[in-house]
Amino acid sequence: MAQYTRISGSVGLITLKNPPVNALSAVVRQGIVDSVERALGEPEVKCLVICGQSGKFCGGADIREFGKKMTGPPLIPVFHAIEAAAKPVVAAIEGIALGGGLELALGCHYRIAHSKAKLGLPEVTLGLLPAAAGSQRLPRLIGVPAALDLITTGRHVTAAEALQLGIVDQVTDHNTVDAAVKFALSVAGQSLDARRISTFPCPRLSNLDAVFEAAMQKVRQAARGAIAPVACVQAVRAAATLPYAQGLEREKELMATLFTSGQARALQYSFFAQRAVGRWSMPSGARWDTSKPKPIRKAAVIGLGTMGRGITVGLAQAGLSVVAVETQEKQLMEAKQAVSGMLERGAKKRGVSPPLGNISYSSNIKTVGDVDLVIEAVFEDMALKKEVFQQLSAVCRPGTFLCTNTSGLDIDDLASQTPNPELVVGMHFFAPAHVMKLLEVVYGPRSSPQAVATAMQLGKVIGKVSVAVGNCQGFVGNRMLSPYLSQANFLLEEGATPEFVDQVLEEFGFAMGAFRMSDLSGLDVGWRVRKAAGLVVPGKPARMRQGCRYSPLGDLLCEQGRFGQKTGSGWYQYDKPGSRVAKPDPWLHSFLEEYRARHGLVARRIDHQEVLERCLYSLINEGFRILEEGIAAGPEDIDVIYVLGYSWPRHRGGPMFYADMVGLTRVLERLEFYHQAHPDVPSLQPCNLLRKLVASGTPPIHRWREVIKKVHSQL
Numbered sequence: 001m002a003q004y005t006r007i008s009g010s011v012g013l014i015t016l017k018n019p020p021v022n023a024l025s026a027v028v029r030q031g032i033v034d035s036v037e038r039a040l041g042e043p044e045v046k047c048l049v050i051c052g053q054s055g056k057f058c059g060g061a062d063i064r065e066f067g068k069k070m071t072g073p074p075l076i077p078v079f080h081a082i083e084a085a086a087k088p089v090v091a092a093i094e095g096i097a098l099g100g101g102l103e104l105a106l107g108c109h110y111r112i113a114h115s116k117a118k119l120g121l122p123e124v125t126l127g128l129l130p131a132a133a134g135s136q137r138l139p140r141l142i143g144v145p146a147a148l149d150l151i152t153t154g155r156h157v158t159a160a161e162a163l164q165l166g167i168v169d170q171v172t173d174h175n176t177v178d179a180a181v182k183f184a185l186s187v188a189g190q191s192l193d194a195r196r197i198s199t200f201p202c203p204r205l206s207n208l209d210a211v212f213e214a215a216m217q218k219v220r221q222a223a224r225g226a227i228a229p230v231a232c233v234q235a236v237r238a239a240a241t242l243p244y245a246q247g248l249e250r251e252k253e254l255m256a257t258l259f260t261s262g263q264a265r266a267l268q269y270s271f272f273a274q275r276a277v278g279r280w281s282m283p284s285g286a287r288w289d290t291s292k293p294k295p296i297r298k299a300a301v302i303g304l305g306t307m308g309r310g311i312t313v314g315l316a317q318a319g320l321s322v323v324a325v326e327t328q329e330k331q332l333m334e335a336k337q338a339v340s341g342m343l344e345r346g347a348k349k350r351g352v353s354p355p356l357g358n359i360s361y362s363s364n365i366k367t368v369g370d371v372d373l374v375i376e377a378v379f380e381d382m383a384l385k386k387e388v389f390q391q392l393s394a395v396c397r398p399g400t401f402l403c404t405n406t407s408g409l410d411i412d413d414l415a416s417q418t419p420n421p422e423l424v425v426g427m428h429f430f431a432p433a434h435v436m437k438l439l440e441v442v443y444g445p446r447s448s449p450q451a452v453a454t455a456m457q458l459g460k461v462i463g464k465v466s467v468a469v470g471n472c473q474g475f476v477g478n479r480m481l482s483p484y485l486s487q488a489n490f491l492l493e494e495g496a497t498p499e500f501v502d503q504v505l506e507e508f509g510f511a512m513g514a515f516r517m518s519d520l521s522g523l524d525v526g527w528r529v530r531k532a533a534g535l536v537v538p539g540k541p542a543r544m545r546q547g548c549r550y551s552p553l554g555d556l557l558c559e560q561g562r563f564g565q566k567t568g569s570g571w572y573q574y575d576k577p578g579s580r581v582a583k584p585d586p587w588l589h590s591f592l593e594e595y596r597a598r599h600g601l602v603a604r605r606i607d608h609q610e611v612l613e614r615c616l617y618s619l620i621n622e623g624f625r626i627l628e629e630g631i632a633a634g635p636e637d638i639d640v641i642y643v644l645g646y647s648w649p650r651h652r653g654g655p656m657f658y659a660d661m662v663g664l665t666r667v668l669e670r671l672e673f674y675h676q677a678h679p680d681v682p683s684l685q686p687c688n689l690l691r692k693l694v695a696s697g698t699p700p701i702h703r704w705r706e707v708i709k710k711v712h713s714q715l
């Protein structure tokens with residue numbers, strides 16, 4: 001609702017009330033209309049202030065209402081009524097003014113913000129554009145280049161930046177409503193002619209075409225197929241070239257295309273999925289709301305390689321005390337220098353001082369005796385990790401949580417090295433660990449709910465989106481990646497090139513195709529895993545292992561020392577070791593030809609559809625298996641992992657959402673087709689859960705959990 005009160009006798013105060021972020025629901029919109037009408041009708045009222053309850057101005061349109069039948073007044077006429085008011089209306093912005101919230105403020109005659117407020121037009125991140133006249137008012141207020149930046153990126157700006165850009169008129173450190181009331185009284189009675197943004201001409205640009213061409217090129221490059229950023233540029237162009245009313249029409253047309261697009265649905269699903277994963281549950285019945293985390297004040301990181309350094313930076317930046325341990329003195333010194341550099345660069349960006357004092361460095365593992373939680377981040381080798389866990393068990397005080405940063409090793413096996421396996425969980429960070437938002441929190445059969453809750457909470461504290469998953473080879477992300485990569489390799493055997501496979505996957509929206517990504521991660525990583533699994537048999541490049549099809553191509557490259565970017569060659573060639581520019585490699589092409597000839601394989605023409613379906617559907621099929629086994633609690637968990645950790649295009653929601661969009665019947669049919677053609681590839685055999693979902697009438701994704709529950713209860 002929107003509550004109307006009178007303060008100081010002559011100020012009408014409208015307070016938006018719709019927890020948690022005072023979103024502009026139908027009731028709130030109606031409340032604003034009624035309150036404005038009332039205030040304008042009361043002769044004693046000289047001016048109005050609009051604020052939000054609980055220190056939050058407004059988080060924008062109520063996303064929960066999207067896709068439902070529209071009720072209540074639309075936003076544009078509400079904002080026009082405010083702008084047209086004959087009494088000054090001042091927005092008192094505390095906390096947030098985002099999307100429709102900022103558009104509401106732009107409809108007001110003045111804007112006063114608290115110094116800690118954040119403002120922005122993040123609609124693009126939901127697959128939309130600021131279609132409550134934001135795309136038309138903001139460029140008129142702050143000019144085209146700045147408006148393009150804000151609208152196409154959706155980035156939030158601080159109050160200070162908003163003041164500098166001219167979005168707000170005043171910033172206060174004190175009570176914002178009091179400041180707005182005072183301000184409103186000071187301007188009451190003055191002409192409002194120069195305060196109605198819709199009447200402003202858009203500031204002229206001499207190089208208008210060049211500015212828009214550059215903006216379009218930039219968004220097309222960054223958007224990886226997303227349509228909303230492109231529509232945002234078109235809407236701002238309308239503001240710059242058309243009168244306001246016509247610009248609004250264009251905004252409306254563009255919005256109509258976006259609003260019903262699959263991309264908007266995917267992005268809004270993704271928004272809620274990222275929040276839903278915080279409400280985790282385990283097959284044992286343990287849940288986020290019944291498991292209390294222990295506060296972590298002091299943590300230790302063991303092993304200061306690339307991952308350990310990133311984790312140390314993340315912890316220190318979040319204000320924790322960190323003991324950073326590296327047993328080799330030389331590596332310890334190098335790590336200290338690298339970590340300090342990372343902290344200094346990060347602090348410079350944020351305009352704060354680097355938290356160098358939060359970290360103590362040591363080459364002695366005994367120094368971790370008084371920490372609350374340890375994150376072991378030594379080399380990915382089970383024997384080494386087991387040794388570290390045994391040492392930790394001896395030196396840590398009772399109750400210390402022992403976490404391992406592993407990308408796929410058995411958490412339970414590690415936990416068995418300690419007298420308190422309930423305190424052990426996996427924390428799978430993604431590189432670079434201080435940048436990437438994703439954290440897989442892996443619970444073993446003996447991990448306590450409190451250990452999981454603590455790791456999840458710690459993830460939140462350090463700014464990660466944490467997803468709780470069960471223990472299995474590769475956990476969720478890497479386990480699903482395995483059939484995807486296998487298909488990519490099989491396609492090479494059958495006639496494709498790495499460039500073609502990557503091109504198809506990049507056109508789909510991945511930041512990098514399977515082969516460029518493998519070259520970046522290092523081909524030796526997978527080689528080591530395959531060796532440990534007994535799949536690499538020297539001198540036996542046969543294409544079958546344990547009765548299933550196997551491609552030894554990756555192993556053969558590694559045997560040649562081709563580990564990817566770091567060695568200057570892998571699936572591609574690079575100018576020099578460490579270079580990032582991948583070039584097609586004639587050597588690789590002849591190697592593939594020779595390989596095919598040696599194995600009696602005849603190269604055939606492989607099309608775009610086959611690459612996409614075989615790579616993606618085998619990955620999705622594994623996702624269904626993971627749901628069936630209870631390794632992930634729901635499709636949202638998998639989708640968040642893929643969007644945040646594996647560069648799955650956000651505007652496609654994630655693999656499970658994508659399966660829902662394509663249609664489960666179609667996914668099932670195509671998997672059956674490919675499995676028939678490749679009966680020796682088990683990952684192409686549709687899993688039971690997929691069949692059950694199709695048999696139960698292909699329910700939409702938000703109802704899959706009901707079917708999953710039934711499958712689990714029958715186990």
Ligand SMILES: C/C=C(\C)C(=O)SCCNC(=O)CCNC(=O)[C@H](O)C(C)(C)COP(=O)(O)OP(=O)(O)OC[C@H]1O[C@@H](n2cnc3c(N)ncnc32)[C@H](O)[C@@H]1OP(=O)(O)O
Nearest residue numbers: 020021023059060061062063064098099100122131132275
């Ligand atoms: C046309 C389109 C127009 C005019 C629009 O306005 S589109 C909406 C534009 N607004 C946004 O995109 C803002 C989205 N929200 C956020 O970015 C963040 O939620 C936040 C910065 C506002 C707050 O962040 P934080 O403090 O971390 O909290 P959460 O993100 O966890 O959110 C708390 C709960 O609020 C729900 N929420 C947030 N925004 C909205 C909204 N606009 N409508 C409905 N509900 C919203 C969010 O889902 C969380 O609830 P739960 O999911 O946990 O139940």
